[in-house]
Amino acid sequence: xxxxxENKVCLITGAGRGIGRAIAERFASDGAxxxxxxxxxxxxxxxxxxxxxxxxxxxxxxxxxxxxxSALKVGLMSVYKSEGRIDCVVNNAAIISNKKLGMIVxxxxxxxxSVNVLAVIDMIQTASRLMVRGGGGCFVNIASITGVVGSxxxxxxxxxxxxxxxxxxxxxxxxxxxHIRVNAxxxxxxxTERFDELYLSDGGKIDSRIEKIALGRLGTPEDVADAxxxxxxxxxxxxxxxxxxxxxxATI
Numbered sequence: 001x002x003x004x005x006e007n008k009v010c011l012i013t014g015a016g017r018g019i020g021r022a023i024a025e026r027f028a029s030d031g032a033x034x035x036x037x038x039x040x041x042x043x044x045x046x047x048x049x050x051x052x053x054x055x056x057x058x059x060x061x062x063x064x065x066x067x068x069x070s071a072l073k074v075g076l077m078s079v080y081k082s083e084g085r086i087d088c089v090v091n092n093a094a095i096i097s098n099k100k101l102g103m104i105v106x107x108x109x110x111x112x113x114s115v116n117v118l119a120v121i122d123m124i125q126t127a128s129r130l131m132v133r134g135g136g137g138c139f140v141n142i143a144s145i146t147g148v149v150g151s152x153x154x155x156x157x158x159x160x161x162x163x164x165x166x167x168x169x170x171x172x173x174x175x176x177x178x179h180i181r182v183n184a185x186x187x188x189x190x191x192t193e194r195f196d197e198l199y200l201s202d203g204g205k206i207d208s209r210i211e212k213i214a215l216g217r218l219g220t221p222e223d224v225a226d227a228x229x230x231x232x233x234x235x236x237x238x239x240x241x242x243x244x245x246x247x248x249x250a251t252i
Contacts, residue, residue, distance in 0.1 A: 003031030004233045009083045011035040011076070013066055013123070014093030016042055018192040019142065022221030023090055026229050028055040035062045035079050037093070066093045066119035073126055085134035088232040089127045091120045091141045094160075101155050109156045116160035117167070124171050128180055136179030138236075140228045141168050143186040145247045161186075165243055172241030181240040183231045188247025190219040214249035 010027050014020040016038035024036045028051050036048055041063055048059040062078060064071035080086055094116045097108045124139055131137030146154050147161030165184060172182040189209060210218065227246045230236055245251055 003029070004229055004235070005088075006031035008032045008087040008232070009035070009079065009085055010088040010090065010232060011037060011062070011079055011086060011127070012090040012092055013037045013119075016040075016044060019187070019190060019221045019224050020090075020092040021047075022225040023092060023228050024059065025051060026222065026225035027090075027232070028052065028057050028059050030229050030233075031055075031057060032088075032232075033057055033083065034059045036060070037062050037064065037066070037075065039063065039065055066123065067114045069122055069126075072119070072122055076123075076126055076130060080130045085137075086127055086130050087134070087137050089123060089137075089139050090228055090232070091123055091139060091164075093119065094142065096154075096157050098153050098157065099155075100153050104156050112156055112160050113163075116157075117163045120164060120167055124167070124175075124182070128171075128175055128178065131180050132178050136181075138181040138183070138232055138240075139168075139171070140231045141182070141184040142224070142228075143168070143184040143243060145186050145188045145245060145251050148186055148243070148245070149251055168243065169241050176240060181231075181236070183236070183240060184243045185224055185227045185231065186243050186245045186247065187224045188213065188219050188245070188250045190221060190224060192221060212250055213247070217248065219246060219248060 005027055010032045012024050015024045015036035024034050027034045041061055044061040048061050052059040062075050064075040095112055141164050143164045144161040146158040147165050150158050168182050168184040224246050227244050
């Protein structure tokens with residue numbers, strides 16, 4: 001039986017840890033040829049080799065800064081030259097700085113917009129040109145429920161994720177004639193290394209938010225990865241411009 005993403009060529013940004021790495025693991029297990037991006041290799045070489053061996057595919061590190069347009073183009077071209085096509089890009093790379101409205105530092109806000117918003121537009125602009133050569137493709141952008149419903153203490157971050165949602169909808173309409181789909185996944189509270197850091201310094205405030213999750217548990221990186229795999233697959237061939245909440249029924 002063919003796996004969901006058999007032989008599709010996929011690039012995942014911010015795949016060094018957390019949700020990005022879980023997405024890469026899921027895509028590999030679903031049969032994709034996976035290019036994993038992060039700023040630096042770290043342990044990606046050894047992990048990628050192990051992931052490829054376990055899943056019978058290729059997992060290839062490709063390191064560049066998504067905010068560096070020249071490096072981004074070189075990275076994408078290296079994938080395209082090696083594979084002859086790019087079928088899917090998951091725009092996962094992001095940074096977060098949680099601060100109350102009166103404490104927001106402009107430099108932090110500009111950095112967040114550079115990574116979370118401008119780099120996403122740059123990636124879609126550049127990668128879509130390569131996808132057109134192969135007859136189409138898709139993007140899966142990682143948004144957040146904070147971009148849908150807002151969150152106190154996350155004004156700047158929620159603004160970046162709201163922008164990702166708007167980008168997703170507009171790009172989907174613009175790229176549809178080129179057979180390129182654009183969707184987004186909006187995770188709720190997901191148990192990652194970053195969550196553990198925030199939880200320890202939060203003084204219990206996160207507990208009240210967890211109580212609002214109807215399914216009664218935190219999300220996992222694998223929950224997000226499963227949604228991304230579906231949207232990247234041919235089973236979602238008539239789905240574009242959608243924001244898929246992966247939040248345990250927390251937003252309704």
